Amino acid sequence: MRKTFQYKLYRSKRTRKLHRQIHVGGAIHNHAIALHKRYYRRYKKYVSLYTMQAHLAKLKTLPKYAWWKQLGSQAIQNIAQRIDAGYQRFFANVKARAAKETTRRVGPPTFRKVRKAKSFTLKQTGWKLLDGNRLKIGATIYKFAKSREIDGTVKTVTIKRDALGELYVYFSCLVEPQPIARAMTGKSAGFDFGLTTYLTGSDGTEHHAPQPFKQSLKDVATANRRLSSKQKGSCNRHQATRHLARGHRRVAHVRQAFHWDLAHALCAQYDIICLETLHLQGMQALWGRKVSDLGFATFVETLHHVASKTGTLVQHIDPWFPSTKKCSACGFVNQHITLRDRVWTCTACSTTHRRDLNAAINIDREGASSHGGHPVRLASACVDG
DSSP: OEEEEEEEBOOOGGGHHHHHHHHHHHHHHHHHHHHHHHHHHHHSOOOOHHHHHHHHHHHTTSGGGGGGGGSOHHHHHHHHHHHHHHHHHHHHHHHHHHTTSOOOOOOOOOOOOGGGOOEEEEOSSSEEEOSTTEEEETTEEEEBOOOSOOOSEEEEEEEEEOTTSOEEEEEEEEOOOOOOOOOOOOOEEEEEEOSSSSEEETTSOEEOOOOHHHHTHHHHHHHHHHHHTSOTTSHHHHHHHHHHHHHHHHHHHHHHHHHHHHHHHHHHHOSEEEEOOOOHHHHHHHHTHHHHHHTHHHHHHHHHHHHHHHTOEEEEOOTTOOTTTBOTTTOOBOTTOOTTOSEEEOTTTOOEEEHHHHHHHHHHHHHHHHTTSSOOOOOOOOBOO
16 A cells, blocks of 8 residues: 655755756646647647657757756656646546536646746656665755654655745655554444534534634734735745745644544544535535635545544445434434524424434434444434425
8 A cells, every 4th residue: 555754855055956846847837738738729639648748758858948857757757647637537527517427627737837836756766765864866965854764665756845935755655554453442423513513423522623724814814914015026025925824834734633633533432433424515605714624524534544544434424314304313304404403302202402413323323224234223203394
């Protein structure tokens, strides 16, 4: 299996060369996009990956494009591969929308500002991992903060630049899967996602999210106003941009730390975790910034990653299952519940439910039944409406 190790490169004068190489990669990306668009306008055809790679390699030998040689040949090939993957996603989305399988739109790859280029990737050649914390790219040796050992066989090396201009190196390694030694707890739970309470468990537990962007909203707004007042191209504007990027990075780190801590805590406590399947784009349209601040989609990805390492099973229920409207006591489905109803009483059995807790119990039962365990679903007594 694949595993990626991230390290921060030490800042020095020699890292300017990496910044130039990233800029070269951005220019090559724009040139390849222009070729694709021009070829399609003239011949109504798509340039294949290998044709594009051969053409870029030929251009590099011309005096006009000799400055492309600052970037390794495999990094240029990887740029063509990224563009090709983007076009393949675009073509697949066009077919899916024509067949009415999805309403989501995926656009083709587009031009990018060279100064906003972020990374380049090397595969078999162009780099060498030396002893200690040293990495040789081309003829230059760089040092990185080696916080942990690199496991497995390194397949690719990616140099990435963040919004602050700091450089990181990513080693994508092929590692042997390790046997999972887990002490089973015998516990399972369903969790309902909410905007007030982040996660409500079927066992009554509640987890609240910190909402880091909301807490930093005043500082971010101040940084934005200061940035807008600076003259474009000035050093003051550059410093204001870095200050704003630093604030956003702090927010992202707080949210990421919360997701990892919560994922580890849940996987250590439960053997089976059942979650509802949400339409996050629709939620984003309704509640906007708060949904993004909670980052539930990123948390689910993190939970799956941690679960794969700890042996925990993460189960998703049918998105059309009425977890909120169904009474967990008798199975009655109340079609008249609205978002304002945080507590409701079942008209069939007169049981009073907390909305989130009732949904979590239903999610737990549905997930356990879908997993193939004992049939714990309650048959719907009747449907209101």
